[in-house]
Amino acid sequence: MYYIGVDLGGTKIAVGIVSVYGKLLYKYTVKTEADKGVETVISNIIKCIESAVAEYGISISNVASIGIGSPGVIDSETGTVIAAFNFKDMINVCLAGEIQKRINRPVAVSNDANCAALGEVVAGAAKGYSDVVMITLGTGVGGGIVINGELYEGGRSRGVELGHIVVNHGGNLCSCGRRGCWETYASASALIKRTMEEAAAHPDSLLAKMVAEAETVNGKTVFNAAEQGCPVAKAVTDEYISYVSEGLIDLTNVFRPQIILIGGGISNEGERLIGPIKKYVAENSFGAGIIEVPHIARATLGNDAGIIGAAMFAKRTLK
Ligand SMILES: [Zn+2]
Incomplete structure (x- = not known):
């Protein structure tokens, strides 16, 4: 039997065929066309699932279940997207029902950040851990919590807004x-905003020069400038790291995870981001020096985490 995971993104839909052990076997992607409305998005999901199955050379009857990781507030008990604001008219849409009607397989829906956390636990950087917090530093900050090896979705499965x-x-x-x-x-987005503000405020700084010369300013720009000794850039990265860490300390104090994973584009900064965060959390979390602090590491599966997590979420919930 195979399991299908769908990562429903604002620009693309990625469908993966996943083994019973959470291994991603095959991936197929199409454009979401979110601006064309819910009907188009649903038919693109169906098209993507059918293409993935056909290209991989299996039949839909070999698929045990389909899991969908969607942005927004989800009622996973009914498989409904209550509201996904970056999709046109995606309000109170029973995605599970709509997909199931057209492809006769059981369907489950959860929040995309939740699915990513579960994916990392099953097959990524948190494999072997049972209590995990994962955050994704992107346009916003998303996150997922795993307790005793199971996704914690909050009361009435309304999700966690870390x-x-x-x-x-x-x-x-x-x-x-x-x-x-x-x-x-x-x-x-916040880091880039601060980068631009400080570059403008200090036009003679190396940061300002690197911003002016960059094709696109991203999270890397300010970290590169700091590494080259720019004090203005160093102040921006220090401030950023302290804000990321303060939030992680709150989550550590509440959940006491064994491991915290950091995903999203900024996590590509690797040790120059994670090193100082580890130190900050170790020194400032409740009971520092007495109670053990969580490991902190980069998420390793990237976008595949959401696909694997969605497939495994459906496998676990649709029993
Ligand atoms: Zn807010």
Whole structure:
């Protein structure tokens, strides 16, 4: 038997054929066309699943279940996307029902960040750990929590919004309407915003020169400038690292995970990001020096984590 995992993204849909042990065997992607509305997105998901199955050379009857990792607030008990704001009209859509109607296989839906966390536990950097927190530093800050080896989805499976814990009371205005949310300081977007602000404020700095010369300014720009000795860049990366760490300490104090995984584009900075975060968390979490602190590592599966996690989520829930 095979398991299908679907990573429903804003720009592309990735469908994977996954083994019973969580190994990604084959992957097929199509464009999401989110701007064309829900019907188009659903028919693109179906097309992508059918193409993946055909290209891999199996029949849909060899597929035990289909799991979908979707952005937004999900009711995973009914397989409904309650609201995914970057999709046109994706409000109260029973994705599981719609897919199941057209492909006669059982379907489960969970939040994409949750699926990524589960994928890393099954087949990635958190393999062998039972209590895990994973965060993704991207446009926003997403996250997933695994307790005793199972995904923790919150009450009524409404998900966990790790990016919306407040790290600065009265601070930056967040898209959720509150001020000071973690993602307004710890996301890749926040780091790029600070990079641009500080480059503009210090036009003679190496950071300003590197920003001016960069084709696209991304999270790497400021880390590169800091590594080359620019004090303005160093202040930006130090500030960023402290914000990421403060949020991780809150999560450590609440959940006491064995391991924290960091994913998303910024995690490509590797040790120059993770090294200082480890030190900060070790020195500042509750009971520092007495209680053991979680391991902190990079997520290793990238986008495949969401596919594998979605497949394994369906396998576990549709019994
Ligand atoms: Zn918020």
